[in-house]
Amino acid sequence: MTEPWWDATRERRLTVQQCSACGERQHYPRAICTGCGGTDLEFAEASGRGTVDSFTVVHRAAHPGWETPYVVARVRLAEGPILLTDLVGADPDHWSCDMPVRVTWRPLADGRHLPLFTKE
Template identity: 60%
Template structure:
């Protein structure tokens, strides 16, 4: 669920925009939204739109569904964005992946109009 801190992030997903937090003090970019900068501890945080490109940092292929009816296999991955932050996400488009593979942002629709960032092969 969204709260005051995450509401702008969730609102941007409705427009297929991936936002990162940017510290107005030190310039550090971070994801997921937090009240403090993880670089300097500052509280001056603004929003920065990500270009949505990055590389696979690590991944695993999951073959057991977390609940009945969940499609398997699926890929859980850490994607390091070109801007620096790391997202825990899903890779779509098969299960054959490798670390350092280039990826680009895609979206998975949620029932309430929000969207989740997922990644697919870039090129």
């Protein structure tokens, strides 16, 4: 279900699913449209721009070796869907809700990339 999404990240392309029946866009990839229940879904390019919907600064690492503090956020894409992601490139105290952000990428060992967001 998620393979096409991950494949797009190899090229640093951010995609969301789009329903052919109603046009609803959604993320995370799934088998059924959250708007109409349809099953004819395809992947569409996203602009990579959005706004911070909510965030938290994490001071206690969830995994050994992770540097703290780091910022976990809900980013509402310009296309509508929300991504749970990290905010990078600024001091944790400089983030705020409704701040415009754009996608940036963290490479993974297998060639895929994680979408993170930074200030616009």
